[in-house]
Structure formats: C-alpha cells, structure tokens
C-alpha cells in the first residue's frame with residue numbers, strides 16, 4: 429500500500445527553505461569550525477532569547493539535555509525524581525543516568541500532562557526534583573506545579589522536548605522551571621538534520637556547569653575540573669537550527685490551524701479530541717485523539733494510505749526496563765487507559781487542507797462502516813432464528 433499521507437514530511441520543510449539551509453551548511457564547511465563553532469553560540473543566544481530565558485547550552489540530544497540538566501542541578505544517587513507514566517521513555521531513562529530513582533505519577537485525563545494532585549501525593553523526604561513533560565506540545569500545569577515545588581524546595585526541570593514555543597499566559601515553556609530540556613530530533617517542532625538538544629535556564633551558574641559537563645569538564649584547554657562527558661551539539665546542526673528558528677512561530681501557527689481544522693471536521697464523531705486549557709498556546713507537536721479500538725482505526729487508515737502513530741502504546745511503568753520500580757498494572761489508570769486508546773494523526777506545518785479533509789473523510793467512513801457492521805450484526809440473530 430502506498431502511503432499517500434505520511435505522518436510527518438521533513439523533505440517538504442527542507443524544500444521550502446533549501447537555499448537558506450544549504451548556505452548555512454556551506455558556511456560551516458568553509459569555516460571548518462565543526463566543534464563548538466560560531467553557529468553553536470549564535471544558536472544558544474537566539475534560542476535563549478526566543479524562550480525568554482537568559483541562557484541556552486547546546487547538547488547532542490534532548491536526552492542529554494535532561495541528563496546534564498539533572499547533573500548540573502546536583503541530582504544523584506539516593507534522590508527521587510518525579511515524572512509522569514505517560515511520556516517518551518527518554519524522560520525516565522535520563523533520571524537513571526544520574527543514579528536517581530524515577531518516581532512516576534499519573535496524568536490529568538484532560539491535558540495528558542502531570543496531575544498536580546498526584547504529584548503532591550508522590551513527594552517524599554527523598555524527592556529532589558520533578559520533570560513535568562509538556563506532552564504533545566501542550567504545556568504542563570506549571571502554576572500549581574511551581575507552587576508545590578517552591579513549598580517543598582524541589583528543582584523543576586521542564587521536559588520541553590515536544591513543545592518549542594508553547595506558552596502559558598504569554599510566557600514560553602523553557603522559562604517556567606529552573607531549567608528546561610529541548611530536543612532538536614528531526615521530527616520535533618524545531619528539528620536538526622540529526623540529533624541535537626539544548627538546556628535553557630536563567631541560572632548563570634547552572635549554564636556554566638552545563639558548558640563544562642558537555643565537554644569533559646573542560647574549563648580551559650587541558651584543564652578538566654571534573655570527569656564530564658562528550659555531549660556537544662555539532663556546529664553543522666546548530667547552523668541548520670539557526671536558519672530554521674525564524675520560521676518556528678509560523679510553523680507552530682500552521683500546526684494550530686491544522687488542529688482547528690481537524691477539530692471542526694471530527695467534532696461530531698465518537699473520538700476524544702485534544703483540549704487546550706485556558707490561557708495556553710499549544711504547539712501541536714502531535715495531534716492526538718482517543719478512540720475505542722484504536723488499532724482497528726489505524727489499520728483502516730493504513731489501507732487508505734494514511735499513516736498514523738501511537739504515543740505511547742506502553743506507559744513507562746509497564747516497560748520491561750522499569751518493571752523493577754514495582755508499579756505493575758493498575759498503578760496509573762489514566763495513563764493505562766490512554767495507552768490503549770491514543771492515536772496520533774498526521775501533523776506537520778506543510779500538511780494541506782485537502783489532506784486533512786481526506787484523513788477526516790476516511791475516519792468518517794470508518795465510523796459509518798462500524799455502524800453498518802453493528803446493524804447487520806443485530807439483524808443476523810433474527811435471520812438465524814428464522815432459518816432454524
């Protein structure tokens with residue numbers, strides 16, 4: 429089956445700005461400053477300013493951003509770090525890299541982000557930090573989360589890997605917690621041509637530590653203050669991101685328009701549509717609906733050449749990697765229910781109205797087919813009875 433509508437279309441984005449990107453790449457090739465070059469610093473100051481924060485430190489992935497942010501804040505063995513059961517696996521993995529213990533909480537059934545009440549209940553004497561995830565591009569409920577963190581003296585690291593540019597009351601994610609981790613994985617709202625990431629913070633001391641941590645603890649040439657890592661952002665990737673950054677708000681606006689179009693065309697169907705809490709600007713990294721018998725709808729769409737995805741089919745606590753945390757089935761009912769019913773529809777800035785209409789038309793056909801199916805099922809017993 430030919431895919432007529434892909435899940436994301438990275439080639440379309442490149443074609444829209446090939447000249448700028450090619451020249452940015454050639455600049456780096458000619459300067460040959462491949463490691464921690466000019467474009468890395470330029471991206472760092474531009475991206476920090478974009479987020480409304482003082483500093484950004486480029487690293488080699490979103491996972492490294494989470495990892496190094498925790499290390500910079502002094503989180504380590506014996507500490508508990510609270511995050512949500514419904515997130516990408518990297519959030520939980522990063523907690524283990526510093527030797528801390530992931531403590532999971534359930535998500536809010538409306539926004540799919542950290543439930544502040546569940547967070548309050550999970551805090552112990554060992555809790556050192558929390559990682560709220562701005563999942564799918566919807567900011568987490570940061571006002572109560574920051575109030576709880578302040579009261580309990582906890583560090584807040586935003587997982588903003590899916591939410592570049594999203595806002596709460598006009599303030600961008602990345603400027604809300606003590607530090608924030610961003611991913612520049614190609615399919616993210618701001619994506620490189622490979623792996624990349626950044627930590628954003630207002631704390632100068634943390635920013636300084638991050639610069640050391642990503643580069644072997646090197647303070648000046650051949651002086652290493654501690655055993656750091658090699659988690660630098662490539663200059664080539666930074667140059668591509670720098671060329672793309674001016675487009676980010678337009679791309680996010682296009683994503684929001686597509687989300688509105690989906691909502692208009694799907695709102696009378698038996699699907700759960702994404703909700704946006706008041707005073708928020710969602711950036712729709714993903715357009716996620718909930719539906720009974722999700723796999724059947726995904727298969728139906730696939731037959732029509734329409735790609736879809738599931739984010740995520742298995743909550744963190746039910747992954748083999750985190751079975752040792754001892755939660756088991758039934759621990760986080762909202763996350764578990766979502767895992768069985770979430771379906772992500774195609775979403776990218778270059779998606780066209782006609783494509784959205786085709787996708788929604790196919791979903792409508794699916795439900796009509798289901799309805800006819802139940803009608804024939806209802807008729808069958810009568811026919812069977814008559815045949816006896």
Ligand SMILES: *Cc1c(COP(=O)(O)O)cnc(C)c1O
Pocket residue numbers: 489490491492515516518519561587589590610611612613623624625
């Ligand atoms: C993508 C992502 C990450 C990890 O980013 P990488 O750049 O792939 O390492 C972490 N958390 C969330 C929520 C993500 O979506």
